[in-house]
Structures are given as C-alpha cells and as structure tokens.
Amino acid sequence: MSGPSGGRPPLLVAVGLLGAAVLVLPVVALLVRVPWSDVGTVLGSTTAREALALSLGTSLAATAVSVLLGVPLAWLLASGTGRPAAIGRAVVLLPIVLPPVVGGVALLAAFGRSGVLGAPLEGVGVVLPFSTAGVVLAQVFVAMPFLVVTVEAALRELDGPRLDAAATLGADGWRAFRQVTLPAAAPAVLAGAALAWARALGEFGATITFAGNLPGRTQTLPLAVYLGAQTEPGTALVLSAVLVVVSLAVLVALRGRWLPGVLRR
C-alpha cells in the first residue's frame, strides 16, 4: 500500500466508497446482464451494423467540425477580456448544462422548416432535420463545448512571454498562432477532441428531437438502444455494452496521455 491510510477518517472513506458504488454498480449490473453468447448475432444484425457505422461516422464528423470551429472559438475566448469574454464563455458552456432535448427543440427552432435559418436553407435545397447531417449538427451542438472549454483552459495557461518573444522575432498574429500557440496547445486539442467525440457518440436527446429516428439515416447507437429496449432487450444490452467499452477505452487512453496535463490544475 502506498501512502499513509491510517490518517483517513473511516467515515469519509466509507461514504466515498458508497459514492463509488452508486456510479459503478449500474454499469457492472449492465455488463452482467448482457447475453454474451448472443453478441455475435446481435452485432451481425442489420440494425446494429447500421447504427454502429452511423454512430462512428457521425461522431467522427462532429469531432472534426468541433475542432475546426472550436479551436478558433477557444482562442477567441482565451484572448478576450472583460465582460464580453465572460458572457461568451457562459454562452458556450450552456449546451453542457442544457437538457439535450431542449437543445433539439432549439435546433428545430433554428434549422427546422419554419426556423430562422431552416426556411432560407430549404430554399437552397439544404434540409437538416431528419437527415444524417442533422445528426452531426445535433452532436456538434452538445459536444463542441467540451472541446472549447478544454482548449481555452490550456490557451490561458500558455505563457505570454513565449508569444511576446515570437512577436519580437517578427512573427505576425497568424504565424504566432500556427507555430507557437497551436503546437503548445496540441495536447489540449487532442484531449478536448476525445472528450467531444465521446460526448457525440453518446448523444441521444438532441438527436431524436431534431433528426428523428430512421435506421441507416439517423438511428445512431443510443437511439437503437432506446428503441431496442422496448422490443428486443438483448439487443439493447449488447449495444449498451459496446458503448460502455468504447467510452471506457477513451477514458483509459486519455488518462495515460493527455488528461493529467489538462485537468491537473
């Protein structure tokens, strides 16, 4: 055993363990109930294959969009000061605390048929609700804030002197961003991207509200789990286990490589 455990108050340890049980027990119970002998059959079924492929494709696309839009947004927030930056930060955080269903309703209000942007978009042939692109949009809405928060925290920590030095050496803003800021923030970008990807993979509420549910087009893994739970509990359990394993893998990978550097402070 490492560290002096004698100094820990037993009550605190006990309550802490109880807390751990609340978090761990349901997942363990889920894994116990999975009909492991059926895994091959379930994963071979069209429903599961389509949902898996769709989930992988859309969540990776959502991660890419989140990085492309989120890193500049994080930089904007990190370099901003005063009230506008504070307000901007709060607005960006909103989708994290908002119930995803509300996010879905908001997306319909914006991109739905009678939405502010939806009507003009439909005029030029772009229809997002009930489409795979709509799934990606819903995932970006809920997942990008995780990337922005992670990257922004890292950018704020970057030492000013290094940027000043770059400026003195004649690097313009764009070059300083590309050659100094970005490489230094790379671990945070990777960590943020992984968090965003995990969140996008698990997205349910905004997706079913905004993009509906159609196998092969908008039925991602979480939607297949939800609908399968009603009629084919075995399928739902196997697909749930897939999500658990993938999410765990992300956490384990992050823990060793990037998360400590980002979350230590």
Add this chain to the structure above:
Amino acid sequence: MVGSVARIARVVMLVGSVLLVGSVAACAGPTDGSDASRTLVVSAAASLAEPFGGLAADLEAQRPGLDVQVNLGSSATLAAQIVDGAPAGVFASAAEAPMDRVAERAVDPRPFATDDLVLAVPAGNPGRVAVTADLVRPELRIGLCATGVPCGDYARNALQDAGVTPSVDTEEPDAGSLLAKVRLGELDVAVLYRTQVRSAGPEVELVELSPSSDIRAVYLIATLRSPDGSPPSDDARAFVDLVLGPGSATLRDAGYGAP
C-alpha cells in the same frame, strides 16, 4: 492495516444499513396509514393522455388523499418498465402484445376502448395529402411510430392493406412524440390515432385514410399486482371500475369506440 480495513468495513455497513432502513421506511410510509395521502400510478399509452387526465382527476375527487399519477409512454416502453418492477397499479395498453408481456402482474385484462387510424397533417396541409397513396411521394416528410410500438404496428398493417409502401423519414418512439413533430410542422404527414388528432388543437388537421382501413386499435386495461406479488390495491380496482363503467362516457366523448 487490517484493523483499519475492518473499521472501514464496519462503517460501510453502518452507513449502508442506515440508508437502507431510511429508504424502506420511506417506501412503507404511505401504504400502512389508510387515510394518509397515497399514490396510484397509472401507466397508460401516450395516446390516452387527454381522457385519462380527466378520469384521474375524477377519481381523486371521489377518494380524498389519493394522488393519481398518469405515467404516459409507448405501451411497449411501459410494459418493459412493469416487467422490470415499476410501481404501477394500473396498465392501459394500446394493443394486446404489451399487455401479454406483463401477464405475470396483470389481473384480468379487459378491452375498454377502440380507436382507428387517420392521417395527421399540419394546419393548412402544406404537403397536400389527400389519399393514403400520397405517402409514397418522396418529397413528403413522413413519420410513423417505430416497429414494435402499437401505433407503428397498426399503421404498418393499415398501409400494407392499402398496398402503400411509404418513404418514411422518421420512426418515433411513441404516438406523443410523433404528434409533436406534426404539430411543429416538421412532418407533412403521420399515421396516428383519430382521437389524438381530434384533440390536438388547431395546429393539426385530420385527413381520412382512403381507401378506409378496418385496422382498429383495441385498448386493454388491467390492475397490476405489486412487483412482489401482492394483489392490486383498492384504488387501482376503483380506477379500472371507473374506466369500464361511468368513465366510458368520457372516452366516448373523446371519440373512442366501444370495445
């Protein structure tokens, strides 16, 4: 080291048992005092929202201290919850299959209403839907309930009878969420229950299936044994008696047919 582990284990058991006793007491509380406030959970198909809300209020008025909570969802979801031990006292299902699934807990299921299917379109009928065969038009945004959900299975049967294979854009988890998407104008047409569309307000219009379909939804109701096998409560029986007896007038007014 061993001593501290034992001490920790003792505290864990102490805290655990305190929590357990607390929660058991909280559960036992309402049932032993007969006049104390008590709750009846009625798990009902989402399409029954309107009439069951009224009937729940009627029963609460008749029985002081009783709080009737109507838990709405797709009959398939509700059945899964009941099998998993949900504390429901009554189950009203939009089809036979979900009621069969809860056979271990359901006592004497009875049909109490019927409904038929119609096309629901947003106000003004922007997709100009006139006949069932319009559902093959690819430019229309079409919604059905998912397979395995009663409203979805009925709709597919009706469409199959009409020889129509629709180009579906979404398969919604229950009748309520399907109606919501029509109401928002996001869908051009959905196959839904007549009573639901009738009570949906001015944002939704009704188009008859044509040719008409003889597919009818048959609603069943039953009292439920508790998860540990004890018989249905008096309140649960009173609610079912209300639905099968005087409450049937409320159901007819809402447009449901007699079984």
